[in-house]
Amino acid sequence: MKKTSKWLLALMLVLLLALAACGGDSDSDSSDKGTEDKKSEKTAEGNKDGIFSIEDFSMTKTNEGEAIEGGELTYGVVASSAFAGTLNYNFYSDAYDYEFIAWFDEPLFDSDINYTYTNDGAAEYEVSEDGLTFTLTIKDGVNWHDGEPVTAEDWAFAYEVIGHPDYVGIRYGSDFENVVGMAEYHAGEADTISGIEIVDEKTLKITHKTTGPSMLAGGIWPYALPKHLLGETPVAEMPESKWVRETPIGMGPYKVESIVPGESVTYVKNEDYWRGEPQLDKVTAKIISPSTVINALETGEVDMVDSFPTDQFVDAADMSNVEWLGMIDNAYTYIGFKLGKWDADKGENVLDPDAKMADVNLRKAMWHAVDNDAIGERFYNGFRWSGTTLIIPFFSEFHDSSIETPTYDPEEAKRILDEAGYEDKDGDGFRETPEGEELVINFASMEGGDTAEPLANYYIQAWGDVGLKVELVDGRLLEFNSFYDRLEADDSAFDIYQGAWGTGTDVNPEGIHGLNSFANYTRYTNEELDQLHLDGNSNEAFDLDYRKQVYSDWQQHMADNIPLFPTLYRSVLVGVNNRVINYSMDPASDLRRYDIGVTQEAPVVAE
Amino acid sequence: MWKFSVRRTLIMIPQLIVLSILIFVLAQLMPGDALSGQVGPDVDPKRLDEIREQMGWNDPWYEQYASWMGGVLQGDLGQSFRFKIPVTELIGQRIYNSFWLSVATLILTYLIAIPLGITSGRFNDTWRDQLITGYTYVGFATPLFIFALVMLWIFGFALGWFPTSGSVSPGLVPGTFEYFMSKLYHLLLPAISMALITTYSTIQYLRNEIVDTKQKDFILTARAKGASETRVYNRHILRNSLLPIAAFFGFEITGLIGGSIFIENIFGYPGMGQLLVESITLRDYTTLIATTLIFGVASILGALLSDITLSIVDPRIRIK
Numbered sequence: 001m002k003k004t005s006k007w008l009l010a011l012m013l014v015l016l017l018a019l020a021a022c023g024g025d026s027d028s029d030s031s032d033k034g035t036e037d038k039k040s041e042k043t044a045e046g047n048k049d050g051i052f053s054i055e056d057f058s059m060t061k062t063n064e065g066e067a068i069e070g071g072e073l074t075y076g077v078v079a080s081s082a083f084a085g086t087l088n089y090n091f092y093s094d095a096y097d098y099e100f101i102a103w104f105d106e107p108l109f110d111s112d113i114n115y116t117y118t119n120d121g122a123a124e125y126e127v128s129e130d131g132l133t134f135t136l137t138i139k140d141g142v143n144w145h146d147g148e149p150v151t152a153e154d155w156a157f158a159y160e161v162i163g164h165p166d167y168v169g170i171r172y173g174s175d176f177e178n179v180v181g182m183a184e185y186h187a188g189e190a191d192t193i194s195g196i197e198i199v200d201e202k203t204l205k206i207t208h209k210t211t212g213p214s215m216l217a218g219g220i221w222p223y224a225l226p227k228h229l230l231g232e233t234p235v236a237e238m239p240e241s242k243w244v245r246e247t248p249i250g251m252g253p254y255k256v257e258s259i260v261p262g263e264s265v266t267y268v269k270n271e272d273y274w275r276g277e278p279q280l281d282k283v284t285a286k287i288i289s290p291s292t293v294i295n296a297l298e299t300g301e302v303d304m305v306d307s308f309p310t311d312q313f314v315d316a317a318d319m320s321n322v323e324w325l326g327m328i329d330n331a332y333t334y335i336g337f338k339l340g341k342w343d344a345d346k347g348e349n350v351l352d353p354d355a356k357m358a359d360v361n362l363r364k365a366m367w368h369a370v371d372n373d374a375i376g377e378r379f380y381n382g383f384r385w386s387g388t389t390l391i392i393p394f395f396s397e398f399h400d401s402s403i404e405t406p407t408y409d410p411e412e413a414k415r416i417l418d419e420a421g422y423e424d425k426d427g428d429g430f431r432e433t434p435e436g437e438e439l440v441i442n443f444a445s446m447e448g449g450d451t452a453e454p455l456a457n458y459y460i461q462a463w464g465d466v467g468l469k470v471e472l473v474d475g476r477l478l479e480f481n482s483f484y485d486r487l488e489a490d491d492s493a494f495d496i497y498q499g500a501w502g503t504g505t506d507v508n509p510e511g512i513h514g515l516n517s518f519a520n521y522t523r524y525t526n527e528e529l530d531q532l533h534l535d536g537n538s539n540e541a542f543d544l545d546y547r548k549q550v551y552s553d554w555q556q557h558m559a560d561n562i563p564l565f566p567t568l569y570r571s572v573l574v575g576v577n578n579r580v581i582n583y584s585m586d587p588a589s590d591l592r593r594y595d596i597g598v599t600q601e602a603p604v605v606a607e
Numbered sequence: 608m609w610k611f612s613v614r615r616t617l618i619m620i621p622q623l624i625v626l627s628i629l630i631f632v633l634a635q636l637m638p639g640d641a642l643s644g645q646v647g648p649d650v651d652p653k654r655l656d657e658i659r660e661q662m663g664w665n666d667p668w669y670e671q672y673a674s675w676m677g678g679v680l681q682g683d684l685g686q687s688f689r690f691k692i693p694v695t696e697l698i699g700q701r702i703y704n705s706f707w708l709s710v711a712t713l714i715l716t717y718l719i720a721i722p723l724g725i726t727s728g729r730f731n732d733t734w735r736d737q738l739i740t741g742y743t744y745v746g747f748a749t750p751l752f753i754f755a756l757v758m759l760w761i762f763g764f765a766l767g768w769f770p771t772s773g774s775v776s777p778g779l780v781p782g783t784f785e786y787f788m789s790k791l792y793h794l795l796l797p798a799i800s801m802a803l804i805t806t807y808s809t810i811q812y813l814r815n816e817i818v819d820t821k822q823k824d825f826i827l828t829a830r831a832k833g834a835s836e837t838r839v840y841n842r843h844i845l846r847n848s849l850l851p852i853a854a855f856f857g858f859e860i861t862g863l864i865g866g867s868i869f870i871e872n873i874f875g876y877p878g879m880g881q882l883l884v885e886s887i888t889l890r891d892y893t894t895l896i897a898t899t900l901i902f903g904v905a906s907i908l909g910a911l912l913s914d915i916t917l918s919i920v921d922p923r924i925r926i927k
Contacts, residue, residue, distance in 0.1 A: 260775055288875070299764060
């Protein structure tokens with residue numbers, strides 16, 4: 001009897017806990033709903049379903065009040081892992097490292113709304129008549145944090161290091177090979193790069209093999225490397241040297257004071273900054289886990305974040321102490337169709353006319369069959385929305401919104417398929433090929449996050465609704481690494497796939513769609529397209545209107561031929577504490593990092 | 608005992624060799640490498656192939672193993688591709704954090720477990736015992752990662768008593784008293800969270816042992832001789848009941864080095880557990896192999912230590 005009662009007590013305790021936990025849950029649920037309701041009343045969007053539009057967000061922080069002297073700011077880098085700590089533009093490959101570098105170092109060129117270099121930065125450029133030779137001049141007063149001037153030699157040194165046979169970073173590539181003499185230097189056949197000439201202490205002349213507007217969007221390496229500090233270090237050991245990891249040196253508005261490896265970096269004002277004295281005395285940048293970022297913003301633990309996870313925005317929208325800024329992201333999700341193979345010997349993509357997806361009508365019908373706006377609203381609260389062309393609206397001057405692309409219309413999809421001869425002849429509910437063979441389309445999609453699975457299922461269902469039998473490759477979602485391994489190897493089990501691209505800031509699409517691009521995973525090629533790639537990055541294309549026309553034609557070509565179609569455009573959100581002023585994400589803005597200031601000593605805390 | 612220890616140590620050598628080959632081959636078999644999915648408009652795929660060649664990733668596994676093993680024997684665990692520093696340096700940074708976190712957890716665990724276990728065992732089947740057993744069941748049933756998140760929310764954010772991420776406040780100079788206090792302050796909440804949950808097994812072991820020992824004949828004898836109740840418990844019962852805990856201690860050492868994957872990720876505390884997860888997802892082979900190998904060595908050493916402690920504490924156990 002006694003024993004039973006003891007067990008009973010234990011059981012009761014456990015049940016009590018379970019009940020308490022449930023109670024807690026429903027509590028937080030209802031309060032969630034409460035905040036959602038409040039938010040929809042409060043925010044300007046006025047949307048009742050918790051659906052937002054990035055167009056309603058400003059890119060620039062509203063300024064209330066004056067900056068105080070001696071302000072301090074905490075900057076959160078949202079990441080679930082430590083940062084690698086390779087704190088130099090020439091060596092880093094981890095995106096989080098970039099966020100830490102950007103406070104203390106900067107490119108020598110400033111850029112405009114199209115992310116094209118201008119002469120407003122620390123250096124100026126002049127182009128020769130044929131567009132091949134660039135004369136680069138570093139302005140006076142641009143100094144490293146130790147007071148030494150940034151020289152032409154430092155800039156050339158960056159080229160020498162990245163091109164060096166012992167360099168192990170990922171930065172070396174066709175942009176560097178484009179410099180005359182670089183290939184020989186990289187192969188170890190030459191001791192110097194013949195195309196780089198140091199004219200005087202502040203002037204550098206670089207001669208290239210080909211030219212085009214991409215030269216001004218990353219084609220010229222805009223970062224210098226302090227030769228007076230790293231000159232003696234062997235190239236292979238540079239990434240682990242103290243000038244990169246412990247006491248990194250740049251020319252930006254703040255100087256590194258101390259580093260906690262993987263966690264945080266503190267900076268102090270660089271009074272000698274070439275643009276003028278920065279507003280803040282001290283900046284702390286630190287890693288913030290995505291699971292705690294809302295609380296960190298609410299309590300003022302961080303004043304702002306590099307990028308707020310949009311899927312959590314519904315729970316954060318009504319925060320009283322934070323202003324939300326947003327812009328279109330330089331990335332998109334897409335569905336690609338495997339249309340050929342990579343020929344490694346020729347270094348070219350080769351179309352396969354017999355590929356399963358070779359019929360453009362089939363591809364077009366598949367685009368018509370899916371409702372991406374609904375996906376954007378249901379899964380992403382409207383922070384992702386249906387894509388149209390492949391030059392995304394991030395490139396606001398080049399994205400051509402007048403081009404008509406297939407929209408959600410299942411009836412139209414069925415009509416196209418009927419007309420093209422895809423009919424259900426054996427009555428199993430799915431269409432066969434015009435030749436009467438069974439058609440099963442294998443769809444490769446990656447795992448990751450809560451949405452990957454329902455999303456893939458939705459697509460399969462939507463295509464099933466228009467009579468196309470689509471199945472997941474291997475019957476499941478694929479792990480990131482094996483997905484890319486098989487995609488790159490043109491695995492014949494992949495007919496279509498869902499992927500995503502970050503576009504960088506160079507509008508030129510050749511890097512991911514070109515004839516010679518390995519990253520062109522659909523393997524689609526076309527002579528007209530090759531010509532457009534050449535025209536878009538030719539000497540004539542320095543003329544903005546001409547280039548716009550070329551890229552408009554390019555978008556039309558891709559919309560007509562559909563080797564891939566963009567499913568979702570994306571957005572970036574940034575939460576900024578009310579006390580922070582002079583901050584903007586807008587590429588066209590004149591505000592720079594050194595302008596950022598705060599209006600009061602302590603962060604504003606949520607009410 | 609010396610003979611026993613030496614023999615155990617000798618057996619470890621083939622164990623370690625097999626372990627290292629196994630880990631190495633399994634790591635190689637994973638799809639992709641550190642450069643998978645890095646292709647993009649800014650990165651030249653030819654460059655990636657060049658790096659793969661330069662790093663020797665295209666060589667057959669036995670050649671890579673041989674060159675790696677050669678380094679290991681000289682104390683060089685290789686270069687981390689992601690962090691671009693020697694793995695030994697990287698692990699040095701992390702193991703330090705994990706170690707102190709685990710020491711704190713261990714101390715807290717015993718601080719909680721020993722009094723509770725004794726009370727529970729001594730007064731078994733009273734309301735006190737039932738309350739404590741109830742707690743251990745709750746601890747057993749609560750998933751660590753949920754409990755840790757709740758603790759973080761209550762004490763980190765709602766009350767603001769503890770820092771919510773990192774292992775030290777930014778901007779302090781290592782070696783100073785403030786730095787030390789900041790470190791301690793940062794590891795307190797994760798350590799308490801983990802101790803509160805993981806302590807249940809120790810309490811249960813201790814309680815069961817005490818209840819068991821209580822009924823043994825020699826206790827009866829002690830009581831018959833007129834020893835006071837306190838003396839019976841402290842001198843006779845407790846000493847005999849601590850055996851299984853002593854045996855467990857060696858395995859706790861493994862935890863000291865391994866850290867906790869959940870706790871470290873939730874509290875953004877950069878230790879070995881977090882490093883392991885990162886190196887797997889990013890295919891940082893050298894780091895991955897080195898960390899798994901260290902965990903393997905730690906478990907083997909832990910088992911050895913357990914056996915040795917047991918043979919010291921309990922003279923009855925002597926392996927011939």
